[in-house]
Amino acid sequence: MSSEIALAGARAVRDAQRLRTVHARRRVGALLTVLTWCAAVLAVIPLLAILVHLLVGGASALSFDLFTKMPSPPGVAGGGMANAIVGTMILVGIASLFGVPVGVGAGLFLAERGGTRLAEVVRFVADVLSGLPSIVLGIFAWELIVRPSGHFSALAGGVALGLLIIPLVTRATEEMVKLVPTPLVESALALGFPRWRTSLVIVLRTAMPGIVTAALVAIARAAGETAPLLFTAFGNAYWSIDPTKPIAALPLQIFAYALSPYDDWRAKAWAGALVLLLLITLMSLLARSVLRARQSLMRGMAPRAEDLDD
């Protein structure tokens, strides 16, 4: 580190020796500032482009029917994607039933036994897992559930999505649990709570809004995933809420419609994408409001926790 500073000093001296004026050096700096402004603008442009196209392409096909009607064949006006919307919710429900508890448990472990070798391995693997291609999780669920059972099912899709959210929920839970004030834990223990009750009743309860937020963010991500569902949930043109049968999902429906040769189906793909994004935005907004509630809760708690120290 100090060698780098020395290097910077040496460069400054060298620049001075070359009679580069402060002016010239400042001009280079100004150029960099302009370039980073450009980078920021360029990075935001695709986002705006996508949102504008979604609104333009999707709004025209967006209607009440989309949420209540079943898909119609190509060329037949009307119809919706009620089965896909419900299917996505069921898939996400199965995923959270299985993924959130495991993730929260692992997060508690990481927060309480943070220093151990095992915890370091788990933390590292969780981070690595969250970067693996989601399609591999789909193939894993296919091999584990679809192949032995002989048919695609909502259950397999839910498990694939559940595996996807476990590492996300784990790491977020760990961060949230670490924020719980120690005096709170100590006072619970001092009052005679056993360790497990302290963790479940005091620590988890205090960290709950943060964990709910993290879970919602993870679930929102799972809701938009297509690749893990291709060979597990598979999609279904008909109404089905049976977890042992193939089930429709919004991202799968968008994919199928987008690649179809029919104009009205393509228009529905845009509408479906808009609905999917609205669903995800709704979850994120919910997550944010929960987080805000948590912050005010923590603010209310902090002074009391400090009082305990005195």
Added chain:
Amino acid sequence: MSAPSVDLAPPSTPTSPPSPVRPSAEPLWTHGHGGSGPFGDRVYRVVIAACALFIPLLLVLLAVVVVRAAWPAVQAHGGDLLFGRTWDVAHGRFGALPAVAGTLLSSLLALFIATPLALGVAIFVVELAPMRLRALVSFLVDLLAAIPSVVYGLWGLFVLVPILRSSVMPGLERTLGFLPIFRGPAYGTSLLAAGLVLAIMILPYIASVSREVLAAVPRAQREAALALGATRFEVIRDAVLPYARSGLVGGVMLGLGRALGETMAVTMVIGNRHAIPSSLFDPAYTMAALLANEFGEASNNDHLSALMAVAGLLLVITLVVNMLARWLVWRVRRVGESA
């Protein structure tokens, strides 16, 4: 529980008061809360440890399952899987080299486009932007990560690809056509389209890691350079970037990992052709797209096993890239914390 089970006091001195310390391992107070004390603690510890162990176990299981399913194809086709150029299901030829090449090329192209932009955004947000803009730009760029892959694919297919076909590709050929990579028929769906969509998709990941890493550079590092008379640009170039280098490389690797495994958007815009592209305008294939297109309708066990081998290869590549990335980022954070 009135009498201690182990009386340490000698029996010859009956006048000594009973020990105030209850020797029983189980504290009295737990009964008041209906808990079972150490037993509950044991159960709790086992349960959370099991949850935590599930994560490494999942990775091992994932590897075992994929390798086991891929084994027949590896035995039957061997090196042809990795180096063969022909993918012909009907004739039992499974050469995944075009898909491997397409995966690497599209990801590298995406990195080439996204890295300077993402670093620019990170430097802007951490070092240069007016306070009010920092949160806004971070928020907007992070929002890119919230858009589902299939929506990127939809946008790429119906907005980006037509633009590429009608104006960008002919324009590039006119101006840069002397380079072989900017030649060829403009189909629209191409390596270039995949690289562009991937670049947009991985930008938020590289930007957010870079942002964190730059923010972890100690103030003293900047102040020392400023004190030596460096301008703001020189502070960033000579004091901040070298310090954060390995973390920035980690962020870029993380983006690479994302790009390599990205499935839906790429499947929709890359053109899905089994050939090694010689130009950015050529349609190509990626391993993930191959899986997405063929896995669901694999006709026989040989085909299925070959696809599993592709999945295994994809898993290994992304695993290595991600591990390296995490290690690099973790190293900078640790140094940052100790400083």
